[in-house]
Amino acid sequence: MSGASDIAAERARHPEVFRSKGWPRWLLLGGVFGYLFYLMWLFDFDRVVTDLPKVWVIVRLMLDWTGIAEWDHAELWRSMLETVAMAYVGTMLAVVLAVPLGFLGARNVIPRRVFHFFTRRLFDGLRGLDQLIWALVFVRAMGLGPIAGIMAIAVAETGVLAKLFAEAVETIDRKQVDGITSVGAGFIARLRFGVLPQVLPVMISQTLYSIESNSREATILGLVGAGGIGLRLSERIQINAWDQVAYIIVLILISVAAIDTASRYLRLRLIGTANA
Amino acid sequence: MTTAAVILVFFIAAAWTEFSPEKIAAGIPRIGEYFGKLFSIEPKGSAHPIGVLALPHLFGGVREPQSIAYWFYRIGTYLSLLWQTIEMAILSTALGFGAAFALSFPATRIFVGSGTIVFVTRRLLEFMRSVPQVVLAFILVWPFGIGPLAGVIAIAVHTTGTLGKLFCELNENVDLRPIDGIRSVGGSWLALMRLGVVPQVLPGFLSYALLRFEINVRSSTIIGFVGAGGIGQELKRVIGFNIYEEVSAIVILILLIVVVIDLISEQIRHRFIGAQSFNAATS
Numbered sequence: 001m002s003g004a005s006d007i008a009a010e011r012a013r014h015p016e017v018f019r020s021k022g023w024p025r026w027l028l029l030g031g032v033f034g035y036l037f038y039l040m041w042l043f044d045f046d047r048v049v050t051d052l053p054k055v056w057v058i059v060r061l062m063l064d065w066t067g068i069a070e071w072d073h074a075e076l077w078r079s080m081l082e083t084v085a086m087a088y089v090g091t092m093l094a095v096v097l098a099v100p101l102g103f104l105g106a107r108n109v110i111p112r113r114v115f116h117f118f119t120r121r122l123f124d125g126l127r128g129l130d131q132l133i134w135a136l137v138f139v140r141a142m143g144l145g146p147i148a149g150i151m152a153i154a155v156a157e158t159g160v161l162a163k164l165f166a167e168a169v170e171t172i173d174r175k176q177v178d179g180i181t182s183v184g185a186g187f188i189a190r191l192r193f194g195v196l197p198q199v200l201p202v203m204i205s206q207t208l209y210s211i212e213s214n215s216r217e218a219t220i221l222g223l224v225g226a227g228g229i230g231l232r233l234s235e236r237i238q239i240n241a242w243d244q245v246a247y248i249i250v251l252i253l254i255s256v257a258a259i260d261t262a263s264r265y266l267r268l269r270l271i272g273t274a275n276a
Numbered sequence: 277m278t279t280a281a282v283i284l285v286f287f288i289a290a291a292w293t294e295f296s297p298e299k300i301a302a303g304i305p306r307i308g309e310y311f312g313k314l315f316s317i318e319p320k321g322s323a324h325p326i327g328v329l330a331l332p333h334l335f336g337g338v339r340e341p342q343s344i345a346y347w348f349y350r351i352g353t354y355l356s357l358l359w360q361t362i363e364m365a366i367l368s369t370a371l372g373f374g375a376a377f378a379l380s381f382p383a384t385r386i387f388v389g390s391g392t393i394v395f396v397t398r399r400l401l402e403f404m405r406s407v408p409q410v411v412l413a414f415i416l417v418w419p420f421g422i423g424p425l426a427g428v429i430a431i432a433v434h435t436t437g438t439l440g441k442l443f444c445e446l447n448e449n450v451d452l453r454p455i456d457g458i459r460s461v462g463g464s465w466l467a468l469m470r471l472g473v474v475p476q477v478l479p480g481f482l483s484y485a486l487l488r489f490e491i492n493v494r495s496s497t498i499i500g501f502v503g504a505g506g507i508g509q510e511l512k513r514v515i516g517f518n519i520y521e522e523v524s525a526i527v528i529l530i531l532l533i534v535v536v537i538d539l540i541s542e543q544i545r546h547r548f549i550g551a552q553s554f555n556a557a558t559s
Contacts, residue, residue: 036366036367036370039363039366039367040367042363043363043364043367043423043424043425043428043505044423044425045425047420047421047425048420048425048429051419051420051421054418054419055416055419057419058415058418058419081292082292082293084289085288085289085290085292085293086289086293088285088286088289089286089289089290089293089295092282092286124535125531128530128531128534128535129527129530129531130494130495130497130498132410132498132501133497133498133511133527133530136501136511136512136515137310137515137523138307140310140515140518141303141306141307141309141310141311142303142306142307145294146293146294146295147293147294147295147299147300147303150293150295151303151307216408217408219408219411220408220410220411223410223411223414223501223502224501224512227293230411233411233414234414237414237415237418240418245415249407249411252407252408252411253403253406253407256406257406270278
């Protein structure tokens with residue numbers, strides 16, 4: 001049906017569709033790909049090919065679980081539980097700190113521009129540094145162990161949650177606050193009965209999400225000595241016990257999936273919607 | 277009832293992790309002391325530590341204590357490492373984008389007839405985003421050696437997993453009429469994807485990729501803790517050797533670079549992609 005002549009006719013009828021997009025576009029694409037290839041060369045990507053046999057060695061060792069009876073399962077499971085406990089305690093401390101900070105950082109609670117600027121920059125500073133950096137600092141300051149991890153989670157998460165809570169408070173409906181003000185409520189009563197009921201669902205949902213993501217993050221805090229399963233993992237990697245490394249990774253994946261499921265169930269029970 | 281359970285679990289978890297008020301009380305002065313040391317120096321010939329900066333010396337030379345130049349005297353090294361960190365983020369985001377782009381089409385149910393392909397691709401993406409990237413980098417340092425390569429691959433794998441899932445969600449919401457149109461004139465599966473789907477989803481894809489780039493810059497700063505390159509490797513070294521004033525200098529630079537990248541990326545998102553598709557992609 002559609003012969004070459006038909007196509008030529010279509011080309012003539014709609015020149016703008018068939019027109020070449022022009023050389024600037026190709027030059028840009030070429031430049032981008034050239035730069036990416038330069039970066040690959042810079043970071044020795046040829047080693048991906050030359051060292052591939054070594055990767056296969058690790059993968060083979062990881063899949064060989066014949067020694068599973070001799071592993072210290074009690075220690076590994078205890079560390080995994082410790083990791084989850086660290087995430088929970090750290091996040092809860094962060095919530096306790098972030099609720100008042102969130103109110104103070106909201107523009108409609110304290111309408112002072114300078115104050116607002118400095119509280120927001122404080123939150124940015126706390127969450128701008130990764131938890132792992134905080135963990136490294138707290139391990140130096142407080143010694144090895146889960147306490148350093150808890151402090152790292154608490155500090156970094158305070159910045160995240162305070163910002164989110166402040167934004168939630170800023171988007172509330174003013175009418176409820178006005179209503180309570182009109183019957184003579186003080187500052188605290190206005191926050192408690194005018195603002196808090198409106199932002200509580202957001203806060204609960206965010207807190208649950210934080211517990212999930214911190215359980216993930218806490219698994220690596222042990223790599224710098226801040227307690228939990230990461231420490232066991234780092235030991236196993238250093239002695240090349242790859243089968244146990246794989247086992248720990250499976251353990252992490254199962255625990256994280258279990259926490260995700262539990263948190264989805266809790267969210268459904270507490271605020272009646274599975275995602276938000 | 278729920279509140280009681282939350283508090284009860286808190287105390288059980290706190291006991292489990294040996295988190296006690298006494299330990300915190302004992303630790304807080306040490307934290308204060310440590311942060312104090314980060315911002316003080318002990319110049320040669322002086323017995324007492326002094327503040328890292330002082331107004332009269334602020335713009336003095338490299339040999340004058342309490343000047344900016346003295347505090348940041350290794351700025352050249354830091355800047356080259358910071359640039360390496362950003363390059364790691366660029367390359368890993370690009371590689372992850374490419375892989376996620378390719379995998380997102382077989383992972384979308386409405387494009388693929390076979391349920392097996394969808395299931396396998398989805399599980400693969402899930403696995404890629406579930407393994408913590410620092411753990412992956414730690415493992416990859418063994419075959420690929422100390423250096424940025426292991427970090428780039430680890431971040432790229434994680435990016436593939438997260439972007440793949442998001443791309444998949446965008447794919448599921450495409451308008452099916454252009455696809456039907458192309459199918460009606462006999463387009464192959466690749467043509468359907470290239471001409472029917474990609475033009476619809478590309479703005480959303482790029483928007484997600486930029487957001488991911490911001491996150492990857494943060495990841496690149498810490499991936500060096502396990503020997504996988506970037507500024508993190510240097511930060512771990514100076515923290516380990518207790519070179520206090522360099523710790524604060526590097527931390528300040530990391531904070532600055534994270535803020536600057538966030539601002540630039542926000543500008544690009546708003547200017548080139550347009551507010552509308554950005555909102556569609558993030559909501």
